[in-house]
Amino acid sequence: MPPIVRAGAAGDAAAICEIYNQGIAERIATFETRLRIPADIAGWFAPGAFPVVVAEEDGKVVGFASSSAYSARKCYSGIREFSIYVDRTARGRGLSKLLLLALSEATIRTGGWKLTSRIFPENVASLEACRAAGFRVVGTHLRHAKLDGAWRDVVTVEKLLHQD
Numbered sequence: 538m539p540p541i542v543r544a545g546a547a548g549d550a551a552a553i554c555e556i557y558n559q560g561i562a563e564r565i566a567t568f569e570t571r572l573r574i575p576a577d578i579a580g581w582f583a584p585g586a587f588p589v590v591v592a593e594e595d596g597k598v599v600g601f602a603s604s605s606a607y608s609a610r611k612c613y614s615g616i617r618e619f620s621i622y623v624d625r626t627a628r629g630r631g632l633s634k635l636l637l638l639a640l641s642e643a644t645i646r647t648g649g650w651k652l653t654s655r656i657f658p659e660n661v662a663s664l665e666a667c668r669a670a671g672f673r674v675v676g677t678h679l680r681h682a683k684l685d686g687a688w689r690d691v692v693t694v695e696k697l698l699h700q701d
């Protein structure tokens with residue numbers, strides 16, 4: 538069966554949590570170090586929250602892309618930060634491209650005009666996935682924050698979704 542990509546819902550919180558925690562444990566995807574519980578994820582689906590999309594294979598959620606506000610400033614309201622995580626067992630099968638396309642469409646539908654994220658330079662899979670999905674590299678922030686006590690650089694990527 539081909540994968541299905543759809544809008545995420547509160548009922549996906551446990552599956553999303555498990556996949557996100559893999560990424561936190563791997564220490565190459567995020568500065569976050571606290572493992573999440575499903576109740577943390579359920580908050581992503583509060584009324585008015587930004588889009589989250591999930592990929593399903595054989596009825597099981599195996600990946601997600603989520604978005605959040607880039608800034609509280611009104612002028613930046615259409616800029617969304619995103620995260621993308623695919624279960625270890627489902628990587629390398631093109632799911633990130635489907636997820637980022639679906640998230641782009643959902644972002645446009647909710648008034649967004651740009652997706653952006655920060656990626657560790659060592660995270661080749663993420664840099665390549667973003668490139669393949671039409672993102673460009675904006676530049677590198679040096680020593681942006683600490684992960685496990687060590688300063689880390691991050692590469693900022695963006696995809697323009699402007700409709701005008």
Ligand SMILES: CC(C)(COP(=O)(O)OP(=O)(O)OC[C@H]1O[C@@H](n2cnc3c(N)ncnc32)[C@H](O)[C@@H]1OP(=O)(O)O)[C@@H](O)C(=O)NCCC(=O)NCCS
Pocket residue numbers: 560565566567620621622623624627628629630631632633634635654655656657660661662663664665666667669
């Ligand atoms: C990054 C991640 C989401 C990519 O998802 P994926 O579904 O495995 O990626 P895809 O199969 O859709 O591949 C997309 C493109 O990236 C390339 N790619 C994927 N993994 C790669 C790797 N490890 N090395 C080199 N290129 C890679 C693919 O070849 C493909 O490029 P192409 O279309 O030009 O052939 C996945 O590896 C992941 O979840 N990693 C852990 C969490 C993470 O780092 N998230 C990003 C946080 S910023």
